[in-house]
Amino acid sequence: MDAPTEDELSLTFAALADPTRRSILARLVDGEATVNELAAPFAMSQQAVSRHVKVLETAGLISRSVAAQARPCRLEPARLDGAASWIARHRQLWAERYDRLDDHLAALSGREPHPQTSQPEQETP
Numbered sequence: 047m048d049a050p051t052e053d054e055l056s057l058t059f060a061a062l063a064d065p066t067r068r069s070i071l072a073r074l075v076d077g078e079a080t081v082n083e084l085a086a087p088f089a090m091s092q093q094a095v096s097r098h099v100k101v102l103e104t105a106g107l108i109s110r111s112v113a114a115q116a117r118p119c120r121l122e123p124a125r126l127d128g129a130a131s132w133i134a135r136h137r138q139l140w141a142e143r144y145d146r147l148d149d150h151l152a153a154l155s156g157r158e159p160h161p162q163t164s165q166p167e168q169e170t171p
Contacts, residue, residue: 054106058129061105066090067098071121074108078118 061067070084085095099119102108106125110117152158 054125055129055132057105058107058125061101061107062129064098064101067102070095070098070102071107074119074121078120080116080118084119
């Protein structure tokens with residue numbers, strides 16, 4: 047899969063920001079479900095759940111198919127994979143920056159630098 051665009055990431059993270067939508071996604075891990083089935087555990091109207099489903103569908107996190115009268119929802123994990131890979135790439139970058147900051151602060155205070163990020167000293171001829 048190609049790396050997600052900024053717009054796709056924005057839609058994904060905005061959709062994941064709501065606990066109801068995260069619960070809907072967690073339910074869909076177990077398999078397809080209709081909006082009525084998804085609405086059952088929530089103390090809200092079917093229309094409110096439908097709005098959440100629409101946000102998830104727009105973000106590409108779920109898809110809906112037509113099966114007779116029903117339109118079951120299905121989890122689309124590829125968009126989640128894209129967001130997870132973005133997080134993993136940035137987690138590594140952030141960790142390296144924090145380690146360098148820690149080393150810099152250690153040097154300023156006279157402490158030993160962080161063992162994972164300190165560079166070996168080069169010998170002078």
